[in-house]
Amino acid sequence: xxxxxxxxxxxxxxxxxxxxxxxxxxxxxxxxxxxxxxxxxxxxxxxxxxxxxxxxxxxxxxxxxxxxxxxxxxxxxxxxxxxxxxxxxxxxxxxxxxxxxxxxxxxxxxxxxxxxxxxxxxxxxxxxxxxxxxxxxxxxxxxxxxxxxxxxxxxxxxxxxxxxxxxxxxxxxxxxxxxxxxxxxxxxxxxxxxxxxxxxxxxxxxxxxxxxxxxxxxxxxxxxxxxxxxxxxxxxxxxxxxxxxxxxxxxxxxxxxxxxxxxxxxxxxxxxxxxxxxxxx
Amino acid sequence: xxxxxxxxxxxxxxxxxxxxxxxxxxxxxxxxxxxxxxxxxxxxxxxxxxxxxxxxxxxxxxxxxxxxxxxxxxxxxxxxxxxxxxxxxxxxxxxxxxxxxxxxxxxxxxxxxxxx
Numbered sequence: 001x002x003x004x005x006x007x008x009x010x011x012x013x014x015x016x017x018x019x020x021x022x023x024x025x026x027x028x029x030x031x032x033x034x035x036x037x038x039x040x041x042x043x044x045x046x047x048x049x050x051x052x053x054x055x056x057x058x059x060x061x062x063x064x065x066x067x068x069x070x071x072x073x074x075x076x077x078x079x080x081x082x083x084x085x086x087x088x089x090x091x092x093x094x095x096x097x098x099x100x101x102x103x104x105x106x107x108x109x110x111x112x113x114x115x116x117x118x119x120x121x122x123x124x125x126x127x128x129x130x131x132x133x134x135x136x137x138x139x140x141x142x143x144x145x146x147x148x149x150x151x152x153x154x155x156x157x158x159x160x161x162x163x164x165x166x167x168x169x170x171x172x173x174x175x176x177x178x179x180x181x182x183x184x185x186x187x188x189x190x191x192x193x194x195x196x197x198x199x200x201x202x203x204x205x206x207x208x209x210x211x212x213x214x215x216x217x218x219x220x221x222x223x224x225x226x227x228x229x230x231x232x233x234x235x236x237x238x239x240x241x242x243x244x245x246x247x248x249x250x251x252x253x254x255x256x257x258x259x260x261x262x263x264x265x266x267x268x269x270x271x272x273x274x275x276x277x278x279x280x281x
Numbered sequence: 282x283x284x285x286x287x288x289x290x291x292x293x294x295x296x297x298x299x300x301x302x303x304x305x306x307x308x309x310x311x312x313x314x315x316x317x318x319x320x321x322x323x324x325x326x327x328x329x330x331x332x333x334x335x336x337x338x339x340x341x342x343x344x345x346x347x348x349x350x351x352x353x354x355x356x357x358x359x360x361x362x363x364x365x366x367x368x369x370x371x372x373x374x375x376x377x378x379x380x381x382x383x384x385x386x387x388x389x390x391x392x393x394x395x396x397x
Contacts, residue, residue: 233348
């Protein structure tokens with residue numbers, strides 16, 4: 001263990017509320033001790049869930065692990081907490097670039113440069129994205145964008161294929177995400193109990209009328225329209241939202257997933273659901 | 282034994298953003314005790330909140346998980362929070378957009394423990 005890590009570890013042990021977990025986590029990350037870095041930052045996040053820098057650091061650790069989807073969520077949380085956070089813009093810009101979404105990548109990288117104009121890495125990344133955009137405009141773009149395109153559902157596909165396509169590419173697309181119509185019919189996604197039983201249709205049926213009830217309660221209390229319903233249990237958390245007026249999105253994850261990330265995942269799944277519904281015309 | 286709900290509910294209504302707190306029968310949504318700071322139809326809210334909690338409880342158990350410990354209905358202008366208390370009661374709090382959900386949740390779980 002290097003001296004600086006030893007010193008910071010001792011500081012953190014002496015004062016667990018210290019913000020030294022940020023440089024300690026980064027030092028561990030840079031030494032590729034990713035599991036240790038992850039533990040340090042998760043402990044820090046449990047004390048400082050609203051600290052954008054901590055979510056940014058966690059995003060970088062997840063990115064180093066190759067877990068880009070969760071990294072995207074963490075940087076998304078960081079930007080909700082601090083819309084000008086340079087590290088989070090840089091991270092999301094990188095992910096968009098990897099996905100071939102160059103315009104979104106450029107937008108985030110430029111916002112990162114506004115906050116941190118002397119970051120050579122950001123400037124180099126912007127130059128690279130601008131080059132890729134120029135190539136795209138003359139029809140010679142690489143295949144990344146095409147590879148990222150989600151195939152639209154076709155009439156010849158089986159219902160099972162359609163059910164799978166709604167959340168294609170998202171974590172838990174077939175287990176832990178459900179799109180349900182107002183009558184409690186499953187439109188997409190899937191859900192299995194911890195014992196492995198398929199419970200998707202049973203749970204979908206229970207969602208019939210939930211949106212109406214939630215809205216009635218909210219209006220009686222004069223607290224606006226319902227936006228989300230979070231349910232905690234000792235061995236799993238649920239998040240409900242309404243991607244459209246006629247549908248309910250049901251997301252389930254184990255309790256180790258922070259509620260902020262659950263909400264971020266729900267946002268992304270809701271966007272995928274809306275895109276899919278629009279593609280049906 | 283008679284349970285005094287007054288003080289625990291008052292504790293909750295003193296929290297920032299909280300506009301009302303109730304103890305409600307989980308099965309039929311009948312109000313057992315309330316501390317409402319405004320002219321709110323407590324009976325109607327209690328019935329709807331109980332129905333919502335019951336439905337979500339069924340969904341959670343159908344998923345294969347243990348019964349809910351906390352429910353949070355986020356709305357565009359506030360929040361409705363529910364903590365199942367014992368086997369047959371619900372502790373309900375609602376509030377305006379400035380409600381501190383994290384703190385209120387902790388206090389609700391404390392009060393629930395006292396009432397249990």
